[in-house]
Amino acid sequence: MPLSMLLRQARRILLTALVGGLLGATLVRLGPGFGVDEREVDARLNAESQQAIRAEHARDNNIALFYVRYLSGVIHGDLGFSRSLNRPVSELLKERLPLTLGSLAYGVLGGMSIGLVFAMASVWWQAPGSDLLPAVLSGIALALPAALIALVFLWMGVGGRWAIALVVFPHVYRYAKNLLVAAYQAPHVLAAEAKGLSPARVLFAHVFTPAAPQLAALAGISVSLAFGASIPIEVLCDTPGVGQLAWKAALDRDLPLLVNITVLVTLMTLVVNACADLALARWRPVS
Amino acid sequence: MTRTQKMALVVLALVTLASFAAGWLAPSSYSEQYRDSISAPPSARFLLGTDDLGRDRFARLLYGTRISLLLAPAAAFLSTLIAALIGGTAGYLGGRWERGVTAGIDLFLSLPWLFLLLTVRALLPLNTSPVTSVMITFLLLGCLGWAMPARIIRAGTRTLVDSDYLVQARAGGISPLRLFWRHLLPNLRPILLAQFWVSIPVFILSEANLGLLGLGVSEPLPSWGAMLRELENYTAVLQNPWMLAPAGLLVAVVCCLQLLLRTEERIPC
Numbered sequence: 045m046p047l048s049m050l051l052r053q054a055r056r057i058l059l060t061a062l063v064g065g066l067l068g069a070t071l072v073r074l075g076p077g078f079g080v081d082e083r084e085v086d087a088r089l090n091a092e093s094q095q096a097i098r099a100e101h102a103r104d105n106n107i108a109l110f111y112v113r114y115l116s117g118v119i120h121g122d123l124g125f126s127r128s129l130n131r132p133v134s135e136l137l138k139e140r141l142p143l144t145l146g147s148l149a150y151g152v153l154g155g156m157s158i159g160l161v162f163a164m165a166s167v168w169w170q171a172p173g174s175d176l177l178p179a180v181l182s183g184i185a186l187a188l189p190a191a192l193i194a195l196v197f198l199w200m201g202v203g204g205r206w207a208i209a210l211v212v213f214p215h216v217y218r219y220a221k222n223l224l225v226a227a228y229q230a231p232h233v234l235a236a237e238a239k240g241l242s243p244a245r246v247l248f249a250h251v252f253t254p255a256a257p258q259l260a261a262l263a264g265i266s267v268s269l270a271f272g273a274s275i276p277i278e279v280l281c282d283t284p285g286v287g288q289l290a291w292k293a294a295l296d297r298d299l300p301l302l303v304n305i306t307v308l309v310t311l312m313t314l315v316v317n318a319c320a321d322l323a324l325a326r327w328r329p330v331s
Numbered sequence: 332m333t334r335t336q337k338m339a340l341v342v343l344a345l346v347t348l349a350s351f352a353a354g355w356l357a358p359s360s361y362s363e364q365y366r367d368s369i370s371a372p373p374s375a376r377f378l379l380g381t382d383d384l385g386r387d388r389f390a391r392l393l394y395g396t397r398i399s400l401l402l403a404p405a406a407a408f409l410s411t412l413i414a415a416l417i418g419g420t421a422g423y424l425g426g427r428w429e430r431g432v433t434a435g436i437d438l439f440l441s442l443p444w445l446f447l448l449l450t451v452r453a454l455l456p457l458n459t460s461p462v463t464s465v466m467i468t469f470l471l472l473g474c475l476g477w478a479m480p481a482r483i484i485r486a487g488t489r490t491l492v493d494s495d496y497l498v499q500a501r502a503g504g505i506s507p508l509r510l511f512w513r514h515l516l517p518n519l520r521p522i523l524l525a526q527f528w529v530s531i532p533v534f535i536l537s538e539a540n541l542g543l544l545g546l547g548v549s550e551p552l553p554s555w556g557a558m559l560r561e562l563e564n565y566t567a568v569l570q571n572p573w574m575l576a577p578a579g580l581l582v583a584v585v586c587c588l589q590l591l592l593r594t595e596e597r598i599p600c
Contacts, residue, residue, distance in 0.1 A: 060437060061441075188536075188582060189536045195559075198565075199568075273445065275445055276445065276540055280563070290446060306442070309443065309446060313441045313442070
């Protein structure tokens with residue numbers, strides 16, 4: 045893999061994440077109610093304290109200055125301070141990120157595995173109606189809002205990570221099935237079948253393997269999908285992860301927290317997408 | 332059209348008709364509170380019982396369905412229009428404009444859809460009138476849902492612009508306006524239609540997600556999302572399984588739309 049390509053990808057990712065963060069900050073700044081602090085009407089605080097609170101907010105009014113200050117803080121390892129939760133942002137992320145990453149890993153891997161197994165089974169048994177069960181299951185799962193899936197899993201006492209898997213599975217199943225069906229119709233597969241290769245060998249060696257890079261590319265979309273789903277799931281299941289933190293940050297208009305989460309989520313999605321792109325470029329057969 | 336798709340179309344038509352005949356099918360208003368029949372079970376008077384404020388669940392379901400079935404297509408139309416303007420212009424003009432728009436689309440798509448939607452909705456005023464909340468919710472869906480269709484429309488426009496017959500048309504001295512109206516737009520129509528239809532179930536589900544989290548349509552106006560909030564009370568759902576009716580109807584409608592979308596996918600582009 046040429047180093048220049050990697051560097052170009054890294055530069056693009058960093059730039060996009062930074063612009064994403066700036067847009068997130070601008071949105072919060074322009075949102076109605078920004079800068080309103082209930083402490084300003086607290087009768088116990090004297091004029092000096094209230095003046096200090098107003099000065100604290102005034103620093104964030106200029107979004108460009110806020111963002112420059114934020115970036116210089118990031119360089120020095122300081123991600124800012126969450127006003128709504130009264131704690132440093134780095135501490136909050138350090139505490140909650142492992143939980144969300146774990147859920148995402150379980151959810152994405154689980155969803156992809158179920159989707160792939162169903163897709164391969166549908167292609168394997170080509171009898172009419174053989175894909176009825178996965179088609180119905182994926183259709184129903186696609187028709188359920190993530191928040192409702194979270195509620196159902198909450199009732200059943202099953203962890204939120206499996207709810208994420210259920211959100212990811214139908215997308216993977218439908219894409220993988222279409223891909224594998226198309227791969228099955230390739231001339232080399234027909235030739236392999238005519239030569240008398242076993243169905244299992246045809247499926248794994250001549251259908252699944254060539255389609256593997258494109259299936260790997262699904263990981264990028266799945267991570268983005270899973271993170272989106274993790275917000276309602278973590279909120280409804282009361283899981284203290286980054287999804288729930290993002291929700292709280294948005295409701296409280298907590299600028300430093302929301303900017304960090306936006307940059308983090310953008311970075312995460314872009315890095316996974318870039319890895320999938322690189323995998324595609326690495327595995328694509330040279331024509 | 333297959334038999335399953337015909338059935339899906341019939342179900343959708345029936346649901347739409349029922350929602351528009353809500354005033355006739357359900358004599359009660361969606362906001363009328365029967366203080367003497369709080370949390371009543373289904374009866375001839377209240378087909379799906381009443382909620383904890385004594386409101387007729389059947390009336391609320393019909394009016395909520397009407398809101399979703401009217402506004403999701405409106406939001407889908409708005410998002411397709413924005414996508415066509417941005418993606419179509421980028422694909423038509425090419426060069427720096429196209430690169431800039433592609434970067435913008437990439438940036439938009441790097442943020443998960445639900446994260447973006449929930450964040451922006453939470454930043455907008457929450458204590459608004461019910462009608463304003465409906466407008467905010469669906470305008471937001473329309474304004475934020477443009478990125479994915481724009482990417483597809485941009486690619487479609489680019490392919491068309493580079494096609495032989497359009498190169499020939501340009502070489503023949505056709506005016507840009509005529510090129511757009513006579514050649515580009517009619518050929519883009521199947522892509523635009525497909526994007527419009529694909530967006531409808533996505534927006535219905537997004538409204539349901541927002542509603543379940545309390546960021547959707549404000550009370551007393553009913554919507555599927557707002558009605559699903561009742562399901563948070565597990566014990567009540569166990570005792571009153573008819574509370575699941577909005578969830579069942581939502582799943583049925585979205586499934587029917589998906590079945591019909593398979594027809595849309597078959598339209599030759």
